[in-house]
Amino acid sequence: MAGYRRENADPALLFENYLATRTRAPREPLVFIPHTLSELSGPVYGDARVGELDHDLTRQHEGEPQGERIILHGRVLDGDRRPVPHSLIEVWQANAAGRYQHVVDRHPAPLDPNFTGAGRCMTDSEGRYRFVTIKPGAYPWRNHDNAWRAAHIHLSLFGPAFATRLVTQMYFPGDPLFSQDPIFNSVREPRDRSRMVSAFDLTETVPEWALAYHFDIVLRGPEATPPDA
C-alpha cells in the first residue's frame, strides 16, 4: 500500500486564542516522512476487550444518571465512504451538569454517582456504532474571561493503522456557545467545523425514551494505488 492521504482539515497546532497551545505547540515545522510499516500498521483490538454494557453510559451503575438520555450513533468511514469495520471507539464526557468525574475538575456543579462518563464500542461489519448516554452540559474554563466550552463528547478512534489515529470532539447542533469556543474555532473553515457537529435524528429517536443524534466520523483513507503498480 502506498500510504494514507495527507489532506486534512486539522487545526494548526498553534492557535493563540486557545491559550494552552502557546506553550505546548511545537515551533519547528513537522518533519515530513513517508509512511513506513510503522505508520501503516496499528494495534488490533478484539471484541473481547469491550464489555457488553460499555456502549451504554446510563447502565454502568446501580441507578440511572440524571439528565437527558440520548442515543449517539453513526458510522466510521474512510475518505471514500467505505466503512471502517471492527474498530475501537472510546468516548468520554461531562455529566448533565457539566462536571467530569475527574479529580482535576473543580467546576462547582454536582457529580452524579450514577455517571462515570466513559464508554467504548467496536464498529460492526458496516462501520456502524451506537452509544446510549446523557447529553453533556456546558462548563466554564479559564481560557479567557467568562469562557465556556460548548457541550461536547470526546471520541478516540484507531482505525486500521497508526496513521489513521484520530481524537476529536463531537458537538451538538445549534449550540449558542460555538462563537466563543476557541477549541471548536481552531478548525479554520466553517464547513470543516460543521463536520464536528452531530445532526438531530428523528428516525432513530426512540418514542417515549430518548432523542437520537447522528454523527459519522471520517478517518483518513488510503492513497489511490497507481494503475501500473
Next chain:
Amino acid sequence: MPELPTPSQTVGPFFNIGMPGEPAGDGPFRITGTVYDGEGQPVADALIESWQADSGTFHRVETDAQGRYELATAAPGALDGQAPHIVLAVFARGLLKHLVTRVYFAAEAEANAGDPVLNAVPSDRRDTLIAGDDGVFDIRLQGEGETVFFDV
C-alpha cells in the same frame, strides 16, 4: 472527490476517563523520560501511546505530577530497512492534534546512520530522537532542544 477526515481536537485535561493508561506496560525494555512545555515546565497531563510494528506492541501511559512517564515494552526490532525504533504519539491539553515522534537508540549507531526517517531529519536535530543507553527519552514540546515531531 474524497472526503476530508473529521478534524482533530485536543484530548483536553480529562482524557483518562475514557482513554485509560497503564501504569507502565509489562515488557522487559524500559524507556523513561519527562515531557516539558515551552517554558521548561513538566507536562503533568500528557498521555503517551507507543507502537512497535515489528512485534505488534502497543502501550498507553500517562505522565505523573512531575511530567515523568515510564514505558516497559518489548525490545524493539529492525523493520523494513529501518533502524530499531518505537513510535510515540503524544496527547495533551493544548495539543489540537497528537504529536508523533520516534525513539531511536544510541547503541544502534550503524543502523541509525542508514535509517531513512532519521535521514529525513536535519542533522542538528537528530539527537532529540535518540535515547541514551540509560533509556532516557525526554520530550520537549517547544523551544530549546525541541523534539522532532513528524508529519505522518
